Amino acid sequence: MDLLRSLVPAHEDGDGLTSKVLSGGAWVSSLNVLNRLLETFKLIVLARLLSPSDFGLMGIALLALAALEQLSQLGVDQALIQEEKDDIDQYLSTAWSLKIVRAVLIISVLYVASSAISNILGEPQAGPILQVIGITYLFRAFMNPATVYFEKNLDFHKFFSLRFSSVFVDVIVAIAFGFVFQNVWALVAGILARHLTQLIVSYRIDPFRPSLELDTEKAKELFGFGKWIWASGITTFVSTQGDDGFVVWLLGADALGFYQMAFRLSNAPATEVSKVISKVAFPTYSALQNQKQRLRRTYLNTLEITFYLTVPMAVGILVVAPEFTVVVLGEEWIPIVPALQVMAVAGFVRGIATTGGAIFRGTGAPEWDFRMNLLRAITILLTIWPLTNYMGITGAAISITLGIGITIPVWLVVSRRIISARYSQYATRAVIPCISSGLMAIAVQATLSEDIVGLLAGILTGVLCYFLFSTLLYRYIRPHPISVLKDFTGSPES
Template sequence: MSSIASQSIKGFIWSAVERFSLQGVQFFIGIVLARLLSPSDFGMIGMLTIFLSISQIFVDCGFSNALIREKEVTDQDYGTAFLLNFLISVACFGILFAIAPFVADFYQLPELELVMQVVSLTLIINALFTVHKARLSRAVDFKTQSKASFGAALLSGIFGVVLACCGFGVWSLVWQSIANSVLNLLIFSVLLRWFPKPCFNKASFHSLFSFGSKLLVSSLIHSVYSNLYNLVIGKKFTATDLGFYTRADHLSSFPSLNVASILSRVTFPILSKLQDDNEKLLSVYKKYLQVSCFLIFPLMIGLCVLAKPTIIILLGEKWSGAILLMQILCFSSILDPVCNINLNLLYVKGRSDLVLKLEIIKKTIAIIILFTSMRYGLVGMCVGRALYGFIATFLNMTYTRSFIDLSIWGQVKLLASSFVLSLSMGGVIWLVMNLFSSDGLQLATGILTGVAFYFAVAYLLKMNPLRLLIELKNRRHA
């Protein structure tokens, strides 16, 4: 087996284990908490997401990706990144602590002030193990990350549920978040048995910042846009409406976000090793693209069709206001893996300047769509997000041919068969589920029918992505 194939399989498996075990625990805990807490409790945390997300991006400064991409990394590189991450996290915490009263006044929720001040502590704690994760990702070691993340998520999740049962309300979510950060730090330190020595090296800083600074700006633009919906909905509508939106967004993005994250984490370090060989880079890139969409398209289409029984069974009737929002948002996330893999190509080639340029263009369009769609309520805003998802994918594809010989049309042809088959599967699921009135039977028969139909047709048509998956499986056991 080639070293690239071996690393891809091993990295993908452990990244998938880490991601889905982590997200599986968080998903299950989230379901339990959603039944114990109210939509407004989740809405309050959603109001703070934009501030925490932006601060976290400043804390990282793009150094993690810079460390992963570098061909050689020294102890001084790790130490410099660690020191700056920590100092920036303290500064960000101080800023959020100071502006908390103004944020609470903006939303007209006095209790939000203390919630924001306490939950901001996670920034400092997270900064203490950011470099640990970058070091493991650089080594394509997702097994260790899997152990740490899963353990922290499980224990902190149980802690949050206990607090919710005791009537702590929104504070259940706050203390769960802090507990998760503390446990991650402790477990990473124990498993890795390594801690970077804080230092500042001018050469290391320039090397990391020259690449990471552009990623910092592009990540900031993306994060502001992503969380702008929470800000606008929280101000224009009610905390309950925001709760519906955040749950719909979470459920609809769960499959796409996780598959995209797994592929992004695995492909970036591996493609980075092929950055000077365009022929191999193209071959590996096409395989990643086909396999990711073969997996994610049916998941998103199926989730859209099965949105009603999924929400009613998992969250209960009180969350029915999220059903239509979730169905629409499934289409805003369906192309996320395509976007991420295309962006990874630019990272691999060291063109973080193009990533920044793309973000400026895309988010200008996105903000126009956001403020245009506001007049049509929550449904209109979700439709706008879905429209932007397709536009963003098209724009990301435009730069691919500059580095490898693959046009937009070439990429579309690679994905078309999986998309058409997924739509057909969605139609079959809809026909079958309508034979039953019970939500449980609709969900069960829909899932079984969809899986059977999709893979049976893919096998009969001898679709290339399925062949690639079978080859990877055979190589793993070879």
């Protein structure tokens, strides 16, 4: 076991690292595709069984949990992944103990403050949900800490087993409870089942057994890196969850239900793809942080693939949003359409900015991730009140889009400096996906209609047209993104 763990990416040759990256990418991609299909299926089924207010109540509970989580963020997993030491077993029990202490504190605060939190947000029914949902955090804290090796060593087939099994159980339990009870507790039951499954599976797939111990020196080492993760987590919470809190406070639980449904459907494809890429890229950048040429090549290849996949997804959602909402969710959900379209743009921009966060953390500069998120949070705080008050959930969606958009100059300047690249190298990665997606949108509009046959015809037309247009352009202008996978990380420096 220890011998296998010692074979971290930093000690492999170029082809070996590329092989690990591709293998890891395949596993994480498969996981996210399957998870997204299952999650979307769950949303569609439950949208027919539950009301928008049920989704809003669940959103309030998850919002409160996320706030406490970010306020107490330790960043120990990211610190362990970024750590250049081969063997991190000696840190795992300390990391595990810290997480448990943190979980107990979070649950205690939730139990005591649940009524006050729900009353402040104007939804007293959320109180009991808050108390129950806090248990999920205890499940997560007690997970086997050795699962961090799955990312550190790009061993993502185990990561796949861990996450997919839990999502599958969540979907089954939530839908079963939805048919029986037809209320918000279906969503609660699914989340509880997900994290309990994850806890059990984590000990089945890795033999490491932690013990309750707290080594203060090791804790200080972890906090040295984790302090920036904590700071970034605070600003990320304001940027990604603050809008939810403002919507429920100003507009109520029903509006939050509409808003979160729009977010999940619009941001899911592009954001999930970028998460897949960044999850694999983060440990890869860590392995290459002292090899500038390979780091530059790898990051530009990552950016190329991100543009190729996320641009058409965002444009596709923008075009089919009205028909998809009516046909799939039902007329009750029509109010989400404008917000869904705005958030499709936000999802694409977030996907690009996410590549910056990964390289900042992977090269030991997490402070730039914090600064980028701080700028984003300030923009949202300045714009969300007037925009939401004037335009409802669509205004809130515009506010978060502006917040994400303002981080792009920071991402561009700092990431370019880290990898020593030219601006033109960034631009050339975006041109073909943008042109192909524009042509795709025209073709989709010509075939789309407000029925199931027309919707499917439009989606199929979009997929085929994008593939055709992009393939032709790549053939005559520059290498196709798929071709860069042959040697994704480049050859080692001499």
